[in-house]
Amino acid sequence: MKILSVGSFNGLSNTCVHRNWALKALGEVDMVNMYEKPINFHFKLANKLFNWGFPVKLPDLSNCNLKILELIKKNIYDIVWIDKGWLVQASTLDFIKKHSPETKIVSYSPDNMALRHNQSQQYLESLPLYDYIFTNKSYILSDMKKLGARNISFVNNSYEDSFHYPRILTAKEIESLGGDVGFVGAWEEERYGSMLYLAEHGIKVRVFGGGEWLKHKAKHPNLKIEEIGLHGEDYSKSFRAFKISLCFLRKMNFDQQTTRSLEIPACGGFMLAERTEEHLSLFEEGKEAAYFSSNEELLEKCKYYLLHDDERKSIAEAGRERCEISGYSNKKAIKKMLDEVTG
Template sequence: MKILSIGTMSGLSNTCLHRHWALEKISDEIDVVNTRIKPISIWFRIAYRLFQYGLPIRLPDNSSANKKIKEFISKAVKSPYDIVWIDKGVTINSKTLRYIRKLSPNAKIVSYSPDNMALRHNQSQNYLNCIPLYDIHFTTKSYILQDMQRLGARKTAFTNKHYEQTFHYPRNLSENEIQRLGGDVGFIGAWEKERCDSILYLAKNGIKVKVFGDKKWNDYKTENLEIAPGIYSEDYSKALQAFKISLCFLRKMNSDTQTSRTMEIPACGGFMLAERTTEHLDLFSENKEAVFFSNDEELLEKCRYYLINEEERKRIVEGGILRCKTSGYSNEESIKRMLKIVVNND
C-alpha cells in the first residue's frame, strides 16, 4: 500500500506524528508532507480570527504544503498512491484535492481529525471548501456524523481515540522522576473553567493536586494546588504514570465524550479517574480498568478512597493496560481498521 501522509509532524508528543508512525508501519512505501514546518505567522492568526468572525478567509499555507503535495502526486503518476491521508488539513486547498483526483483518480483521499470539525473554531475556509472532495472523513466524535454530512461530507465514519504504543507505555520510573513529575492527584492540559472548578474543589477539600498546563492556570494558585508549565515528550507519558491518580477531563467546548487521555493514561500505566460517559463506560470496565465520576462530590469521594487503597489502584492500572492491548486501542491497530474501511469503500 502506497501512502502520502500529510499533517503536522513536529513535536514528539504530537498525536498527528504518532498516527504517521503507525502509517509507516503499515505501508511498504510512504511519503510525507509536513504542514507545520514554519511557526504560525501573524497573518495566519489574523486570517483565523477573521474566519471566526464569519468571513470566508482562507488560512495561509506558510509551509508550502499544497505545492509539495502536487509535486509528490505529479512524480507518482506512473506509480500512484493508494491512499492520500490528510490529518486535519486546515491549510489544504480544494485545488490541491482536485489535482490529486485528476492525476490519481483511483487514490482514496482520506480526512482524519481528532477534533470536532463541525465547530467553526476547529475549521478553516480551506477545510470547508474541501469537505465534499474527500472520499471519507474519520472523526473521533460519534455525535457529529450527520453534522459532517450536512456540511457536504460524502461518507463519514467514527473511530475511538488511540494511543501510540511506542510512546505511551509503562516505564521504570526513578524516585527522582516520581518526585519531579508525580503527586497524589494530577492533571495535564489546558485551562478550562469546568475542569478548573473541579480541581479547586478538590484542593479546597484537602486533596493535593498538581497541574501541568498553560499560563492561565497560574491565576488560580491556591493551597493544595501546584501549578507547573506544560510538559511534552517523554515527561508527558512519565507524569501520567507518576501520579497516584491521573484526572481525565473532557473538553466542554468540543462537547467531548472521550479524549486522547482516555487511552493515553491507562496505556502509560496510570490510574485514570475520568468523567463518566457512555463511551468511557464502553471503553473501560468501571472500577476494574478505570474509575469514573459524574460530579465534584463523587470526584472527591473517589480521590479520597483510592489515595489510601494502593492495592486497588494497582489492580485497576493493570486492568487498564491489558484492556488497551486486548481491545486494539493502539494507533497501529486503529488505523489498520480505518484503512480497511477505506479500501472497501467503493
C-alpha cells in the same frame, strides 16, 4: 501500500506525529508537513477573521499544496492521508482525483470539525472531495454530512504504543512528575473548579499546564500549579508517577472521550475520568478505570483510591491490559481504517 501523509509533524507529543508513525509501520510513506514554517501574525489574523464569520483562507506558509501536487505528479499513491486539513485546497484534492483516480483521499481529525473554531475556509471547501472521513466525535456525523461530508465514520481515540507505555521511574522522577492527584493539560474553568474543590477538601492536586493556569497559581496551598506543561517522555511518565490521573473532557468541543482517555491507561496510570457512555464502553468501571459525574463523587473517589493502593494498582494494570486486548493502539486502529478504505 504507498501512502502520502499530510499533517503537522512538529514535536514528539503531537498525536499527528504518532499517527504518522503508525502509517509508516503499515506502508511506504511520503510526508508533507503543513507547518514546516511556524505560523505568523498574518496566519493568526486570517484565523481570527474566519472565526468571526468571514470566508478568509489561511495562508499556506509552507507551500504544502504545491508540495502535494509535485508528489502526486511523480508517484502513484494508494492513500492520501490528510490529518486535519486546515490548509489543503479543494483544487489540490480535485487535481488528485483527476490525475490519480484510483487514489483514496482520507481525512482524519482529533477535533470537533463541525465547530467553526476547528475549521478553516479551505477545509469547508474541500470537505465534499474526501473519499473517506474518520472522526472520533460520534455526535457530529449528521452535522458533518450537512457540511458536505461523504462516507463519514466514527472511530474511538487511540494511543501510540511506542510512546505511551509504562515506564520504570526513578524516585526522582516520581517526585518531579507525580503526586497524589494530577492533571496534565490546558486550562478550562470547569476543570479548574473541580480541582479547586478537591484542594479545598484536603486533596493535594498538581497541575502541569502553564498558560492560563498561572493566573490561579496561589489560589490554594493544596493546588500546586506548575509553570510549564509536559511534553515528550515526561508527558507519558507523569501518568505513571501520579497515583491518580484526572481525565477531563473539553467542554467547548462537547467531547465524550479524549486522547488522554487511552493514553493514561496505556502508560500504566490509574485514570479517574468524567463518566460518559463512550468512556464506559472503553473501560469497565471499577475494574479498568474509575469515573465521576460530580465534584462530590470526584472527591469521594479520590479519597477512596488514595487509601486503597492495591485496588488502585490493580485497576491501572487492568486498564493497560484492556488497551492491548481491545486494539486501542494507533497501528491497530489505523489499520482497521485503511482496511475499510481499500476494501
